[in-house]
Amino acid sequence: MHKMNLRKVDLNLLVILEVLLEERHVTRAAERLDMSQPAVSRALQRLRETFADPLLVKSIHGYDLSARAEELLPALKSVLQDLGQLVGRPVFDPASSTAQVRVACLDLEGALFLPRLLEAMRRDALQMQLDIHSQPGDHFMLLQQGDVDFVISGLVPPQGEAQINRIPLATTCVVCVMRHDHPLATAPLTLDAYISASHGYVSMTGRGVSVMDQLLRGYGLQRQVVVRTNSFLTVPEFCARTDLLFALPQIVAERLTRDGQLIMKALPSELAERELRFYLYWHQRHHRDPMHRWVRRQLVADPEEAFDLTDNNQSKRDKESD
Known part of the structure; x- marks a missing residue:
């Protein structure tokens, strides 16, 4: 089968072709397209050259479709509909979506x-x-x-x-979470007390240094990290059975301390300035x-x-x- 070079085809002509084949009349097609009759006639001539077919054939009733045009019309409608969807604004219907x-x-x-x-x-x-x-x-x-x-x-x-x-x-701050009867639970949390304690932290990536440890390094300090976990939901169990402290976003800590087994405390003032956004x-x-x-x-x-x-x-x- 002969392959047409699409780069040589003016796709605008296909819109004109559809109307010509539907109207079977150059003047009526020109009126629908809001074009002059000579312009539509020139387009028809180019289409005849492109398809190597007369497309519209004179008859006693005006014009009839050639056999090639009869074959083209349904395929042409489908192609133009697909092109319209391709270049049109996409539509999303949640009720029918399976995304x-x-x-x-x-x-x-x-x-x-x-x-x-x-x-x-x-x-x-x-x-x-x-x-x-x-x-x-x-x-x-x-x-x-x-x-x-x-x-x-x-x-x-x-x-x-x-x-x-x-x-x-959401915007929140960072607080310290510990068990309700932790040795540090009854007094304000100082920087010295915080550094002296043992810690855990939640890591999204499972590697690298936590933000809190980077902040402490700025003070020339280092805390003892005992456990690194990738799950917030493990924190209550770790805290309930040990003296570990976790520095967590307050919005997360509020969820973990609802049953009263854990408590929230403000971080030492030196560490409490950072605002956290999700x-x-x-x-x-x-x-x-x-x-x-x-x-x-x-x-x-x-x-x-x-x-x-x-x-x-x-x-x-x-x-x-x-």
Whole structure:
């Protein structure tokens, strides 16, 4: 079969061809297309050259379709419909969507922020699926590679920042968590007492130095870290059976101390200045995707902010999302 060189085909002619074949009349086609009759006649001549066929054939009733045109018309309608969908604005209907929403976050981060999304899915998008990646690792790399759609984290991407959008989900501070009868439970927590204690911390990546240890190094200090875990949900068990301290976001600590077995205490003033934000992160490749926009709208407090951010500059995005 002879292959046509598509680079030589003016696709605008296909729109004119559809109307010509439907109307079977140059003047009526020109009126529908809001074009002059000579312009449509010239287009018909080019189409005849392109398809090597007369397409419209004179008859006693005006014009009839050639056998080739009869064959072309249904295929032409299908092609133009596909092209319209290709270049048109994509539409997302949660009620009929079977999309999978893939989110990377630690366990308690998911427990804090994802129920709102799941509630919306069970109400408006019954066929959609929520897939939560809570295993330790570089969640931002998963986002860069397209293995997840979103990351929920209080951390900052180590690389590829220009391609990642973010918006705050919550702002909190860092507090110290210990068992309710810990030796340090009844007095204000001083820096010396904090350094003298044994510690655990929760790590999203499972490697590297924690933010608290970096902060202590700025004072020339070092604490004794006994355990590093990738799960917030292990903290209550570790604290209840030992004298370990954990420095945790207050929004997380409030969830872990609800049964009264653990308590929260303010960190020493030297360590308590840092504000912590949890962010929803997504890659620029999906910024305008309608399904992603719908998900962001369910997760953030101000739905308009979920998809109004268009600039890749991180500092400007943070300013716009404050």
